[in-house]
Amino acid sequence: MRTYSVRPATADDLDSARSVMLDTVYHDFGTGYVPRWHADIVDPAAYYLAPARHTLLVAVDADGRVVGTGALDSRGPQSPPNPPGLAERYPSGETAQLRRVYVRPGHRRRGIARELVARLLDFAAADGGYRSVYLHTDPAVPGAEPFWRSLGTVVHDEREDAGGGQSVVHFELPLKRTGSAVDRPEHATA
Template identity: 45%
Template sequence: MTTHIPSSPEGVRIRDLTEADIPAAQAVMMRSVTEDFGATYDPVVHADIDDITGWYVEPDGPFLLVAEDTITGAVIATCGIRGGALKEGLSPEHLVERYRNGRTGQLVRVYVLKEHRRRHIARALVQAVLDRARTEGHYDTIALHTYPHSPGALPFWQSLGCEVVEDDVNGTTRAIFFELPLTERTSL
């Protein structure tokens, strides 16, 4: 499926991930993980980055979009959706159960390289993912989580009308969990 976004930010084209994009998408994701979160590689947490094809290309439902700089052709941002089941032991148990039904999509890997931020790329990517998810009909609700130390993340998600379903900042995950309903067009 080709995703066309007429309202993409100037100089940016949002499109489906191609096989040729995988190394660049992985580089964007790992750079964001290490620079923005100060995290180190974890094969459990980052399994989807290691196997983008297995997580986002082959299954029915999940997908990954990229933002491409129209001048250089470089992949500068990513955003995807996958089945909403959370990893047991890494997420609050009641949310693991809540999302086990198969009708929740997990909005993931919303990363924009630092030098391309403040251009509304993340907003356009999220809108494109939500529009496609709505059209394809695999999910009723979109869930996501973020961390308070992620640059600009909390104000960004709140500006999109995301509803907090769990604030675990002082718990095991140190994350805040949000949901977005897909029953009507979410205007970002």
């Protein structure tokens, strides 16, 4: 059994976190880097470390390697590219949007993503200014849709839109949590 630590990222973690994110968009999503979608990956400090209401978490293995990421910001979904009703339902400033919840393939299915999300929800609740938690996912990524369905409620499935839409599923997660899937100490064993 491996031990992982989940903690806020520091400037020293950014290159490793960026590597996890880029590997995910290239290998899991198959899109590669797309500037209009992934600008935060190139400059995570500006998006997640500098703004007070944003955060970037990293999951670190026992050898000190970053094996997972999870981010939260106050930018609600924009329309376009997202359906107009979502931008109205989840306005920027009032919405905690979860982003970049990625775990390297060799470390998946050990509770890391669930712990990252639990800590992000704690962060959102502690902020006090968020009224909802939103995210979207690509259901073509193995395990992504069932994972998010286990934590939240589908608010829009673009696969059901007239005219096809994108292959994107939008979720809302409860803002208040009752507990974590993994023990809360700084070092969680998953």
